[in-house]
Amino acid sequence: MEGRAVERVVIVGGGTAGWMTAAALAHRLQGLPISVTLVESEEIGTVGVGEATVPHIRFFNARLGIDEADFMRRTSATFKLGIEFRNWGRKGDSYIHPFGVFGEEIEGVPFHHLWARFARAGGRDPVEAFSLPVLAARMDRFAHPDPDPDSLLSTYSYAYQFDAGLYAAYLRAYAEARGVRRVEGRVVGAPLQGETGFVESVVLQDGRIIVGELFIDCSGFRGLLIEQALQAGYEDWSHWLPCDRAVAVPCRSDAPLSPYTRATALDAGWAWRIPLQHRVGNGHVYCSSHISDEAARDALLGQIEGEPIAEPRFLRFTTGRRHKQWDRNVVAIGLAAGFLEPLESTSIHLIQLAVGRLLDHFPDRDWDPFCAREYNRLMDLEYERVRDFLILHYHATERDDTPFWNQVRTMQVPDSLAHRLETFRKRGVVVNYRDGMFLDASWIAVYLGQRVIPETSDPRGEVLSDAGLMLRLASMRDEYAQMASQLPKQNAFLERIGAHVG
Amino acid sequence: MSGDAAVTSVAIAGSGLAGWLAASLVARALPDLAITVTETPGPDRSLGVTTAAEILLPDDLLMLGEAGWNGPDLLRECRAGFLLGTALTGWRADGAAAFMPFGEIGAPLGPVPFHQLVSTQRRRGEAVNLANYSIGALAAQAGRFAPPPPGDETAHSALAFGLCVDTQRMAAMLREDALERGVQLTGALSDADLVIDASGPDSRFAGAREDWSAWFPFDRVASARRSSEAPPPPYVHCDAHAAGWQSFAPLADGVGELFVFASADAPGAPPAEPFAPGCEVAAWTDNVVRIAGAAAQHDPVSGLQLHIALADVLRLIALFPATRELAAEAAEYNRQWREQTDCAFDAALLRLARTGARGAVWDRLRASPLPERAGYRHDLYAANGRIVLHDGEVLDEAGWIAQFDALGVQPRKGDALADALPSERIAAHFAAIRQAMIAAVGRMPPYQALLAQAVA
């Protein structure tokens, strides 16, 4: 390459964002004359709410050559088949949004059309009776999917629930072993070059200066570089997703390890439960204008299953995203880029996506504006699409028992989401994008789980009578239940594959 | 059920290829419906323009296969020729010919896409012809062809082919199928729950319209069918000239010719069919859904008229109204149709507006600024070789790359990490690909033999 290459990458901030970026860069840039330096301060705690993930993380790990069992042991990880949503459509409801599809096509008609018709005709089996991962999750069972496409066990995927701090440490070891230089220190300034306004370096509290060409801002909500130095600006989405605080506390548990996350809707927000091998992570995401910090903490403590093993920790945030995630020579990744509550475990995925896109659009020192422009276009779309999916969970509710739920149930939602809801409700059609992390199956799981049942179905299904449909579904249901009950318990499976923390 | 009655009757306005395509596919998908087709007299403009031959893309063949129309039937009934891509002459500033193949070109090296490797080498001074790494292009060049084997492990697996069909023969084939399935031919449009308007740009259901003549200067089309002794080659040949372009599409026993030009730039040209590019503001209003040429009249340079007609029909089937209260289906249909229309607009415009073709009309096109969406696509590719993909694309990523590259658009930069790869490494990668492809092509039979066998 002729002398215009970026030679020095500086990552500001550790945690999951910083070390995922460092590890990925270390792997990808191996053999190239590009140095990667990560500056973090042990003084600054990392947020670590993003402890549940989506299946894409497995490809991230695999590309880095990470062994699953080793990684799970070192991060106290459990498997994740999906997320259980309690009390979202109505109080008392429970549905699981799995990593997998429901049922199978019959006579060329997508399953959910037929299930909706079955439900309207009086069929009593819930749609989750037709999901192997949901049935398995509810029984605390897990096994790896079967690669054979003809097997029912090939129809689902999985992710992990892990200690984000331990994952960051794991990736730190990986990255440092591949040449990433870690600098302990606190960044207090980022001077800009006079003409271009580009960041020249970061200045540490002890006076050291770290020079670089490409800067990656993983400094969290503060956005030391992207916001404090470059003032990119923030697009605030609180009117759609009004929760603005969280309180988190880990606790002990003797329960069998469940292979799913739980999100329980409360009076003015929701509580997560993320079971790891050595503890359960709990948190309450809430809207401060509807509930006080103390009441939120008490509500959380009131519903955890065991002894707290640390003091509850509070966080404040504003849901939204940076106007530009890549501005000049700074790319914000993680919380510095924006925030969406972890309702669908998207935080780590958005980091992974950002890192991947950065590598796809890796700049040189000509700083072609089209790199940042296209990167931003793609990331903006992704954030909006996740946002809309999260809004759906709040808006598609029948709850009217608190002012918070009345607000979210009646609020004006983005036009594209309103169109989606209407199209599914009327006709069972899933409006979806070409790209985006949530496939049709995810939208279907949340629609049906939150009681958005299509009023009409695909007319091609009329080839079946209601009786014929009910009988087919009965056979399917029995087959799925039988397969699910044959899977091992997660505790046993972890031991079997050597992923159990001794 | 909401209480509204089901849609039980469909009236299709227009008996051209689009109308019979709709009749046949809808009758197959929903055999309960009472379907009628009204004749439209005169030449078949249902796809937007009158043509002798139309193109089915590789994906279209898959879709038709799922609907029950297999390749051998299409070949035989529609006097079809195989298509491996399009050969271009007269389109590049350097005067060279080019080939736009179907399917993937080359293979990535780790995470680096092939076309970025090409960009890296070219900026290092190496001349690289993209088509040399397309098994379809190599086969076409060698006059050989064989459909790819099942599985996707070999060099041959990357070969993607389409079909070039005789427009009238295909319409007749679909008509026969539709009539066999109980579709009725009527003289006058009957009262029906749903009307499918397949009557082309002269539709009586035309509503508010967007006119694209400011972007597309070509307003005359002439088509002809010419017989030939030996089957023409397995690709469309598209040749640019001073006032427009002409294309030659290969049928089993002849050639479909299309002459397109701008009347302003060809005053002495013989009379030809007028053509007005544009589209309806909405395809589906009330209970009338306009498809193919009745909904949008795209410039025929992309050759996507039949693809779009098929996409419209399949979309309608997927969104077929469950009841006569069909507003939800119509809204979603219109949204998807609009995305497709926008993407097809961009594909055609970029195919015409940023080329090296010689002539006043081409100068004017080059000098005009592009509208924002198409402009961004072009500018991004010209900057660093990346392809924007919206939701309703008619070309896939490989198709866009093939188009830009064939027309001579050279990105200023590529993938910065690819630029760090040593030249020898990339060259070795290229050589291995080419070697495997040439060996695979060598094992294929001559194209003419395969065609003769297929229509036997």
Next chain:
Amino acid sequence: MMGAGPIRKVVIAGGGTAGWMAAAALARLTGNGVTEVVLVESEEIGTVGVGEATIPPIRTFNAMLGIDENEFVAATQGSFKLGIEFAGWRREGEAYLHPFGAYGADIDGVKFHQVWLAMRAAGLPLPLDDFSLCTTAARLHRFQRPDGNPASPLSQLAYAFHFDAGLYAAFLRRHAEARGVVRQEGKIAEVRLDGESGFIRALALEDGRVIEGDLFIDCTGFRALLIGEALGSAYEDWSHWLPCDRAVAVPSTRTAPLLPYTRSTARRAGWQWRIPLQHRTGNGMVYCSRHISDDEAAATLLANLDGEATADPRPLRFTTGIRKEPWRKNCVALGLASGFMEPLESTSIHLIQIGISKLLALFPDASFPAHERDEYNRLTALQWAQIRDFLILHYKQTERAGEPFWEECAGMPIPESLARKMALFRAAGRLFRYEDELFTDASWTAVMIGQGLMPERHDPLADTLDPREVRDLAMRMADAFRRTARAMPTHADYIARHCAGRTM
């Protein structure tokens, strides 16, 4: 007076459906070259014509007469009937269909409806409708006659007709007159009885003509000039079981789609019928005058037409009941003269038909032996009572609330024969068909289930079947019926192709 030897002259008093059905059937008697059959009717006296829907046995009647079905349907502007839809009878807003034919097929000797009940008990609430080819086709507005192939699911299709009763009478008149029946135009002024025996000797017409005869058939309608007025046969009143006593009828324009079934819609104090024909739709309201006035009933009817009324509403009064002796001395009453039950299950024409077939089966000679007459009366009484019970079921088993008429019906005492049947079904879904009764298990099941009378248990033998096999069989049955129905042409298309009505 009792002579000896064969009946030489049959006199049918009155035309309309009853008279001409009798004439057509009895025309065969003239084949011996000796017997005469005469029908006396007056064009002045209008016919009632509410009986425009039928049930499958009529096909046997037509076949016996050698009538071509397509010709008959075309001549009567008729349409096909797969069953009756009862809208609102159980509850307002709900409807069920009582189809012809059977539900499913017995499995290993276990009745299908028991298998169905067992599947419900096991958590599979399958709609019973999907196991009736007639219901499936009816709901899709389709029709096709079986093709004679016993293996095809189409062989399960049973059907009857809707037709214009006046045109049917005219059709049968042509048939009868062509086979030797003589029609005499005239109005009956007097029925002359024999002084000693009390038998009818002759009918004296207003114009002075006298028609003598051996056997007299009274088809003079509600007036029952012969059986009632002249012979004094008493009428058994059933109004306490079936309280409706009036009707009002009005034709309306045909609408699309042409339905292959009759509709009966429950209303505030009675019910409304809808009979689809080729040239019009027949509508009427049957009601109880104690609960609604004539004006209100007519207004309700007119307000609930799906087409335009094409005539003024025509009122009718009746008393539900039966002639205690429909055959008295040498007179047999048919049609309204023999009794009346509301057309809720399209039985009016059927009752004429079975009256005729019983008469033919018990045809007397001129000595008029008592045992034949007694047997005729006994069988008639039995068959009428069975049908009556079936009709009462529809009313008794209602869940309609807030309407005095229906509440009265729900609370009314019912015949013991019906109470026994209902109790047996309610307990464990058991049904028995007694003594050749008209309505099959399937019909009783359709109405009992449709009206919400669900059995508490099911036949334990159903539980001995392999559940997986049963589900498989049931699925194939439902699939086959669905597929077969969807392959049929629409009812309207079928008629257009085979038996389109001609204006006479």
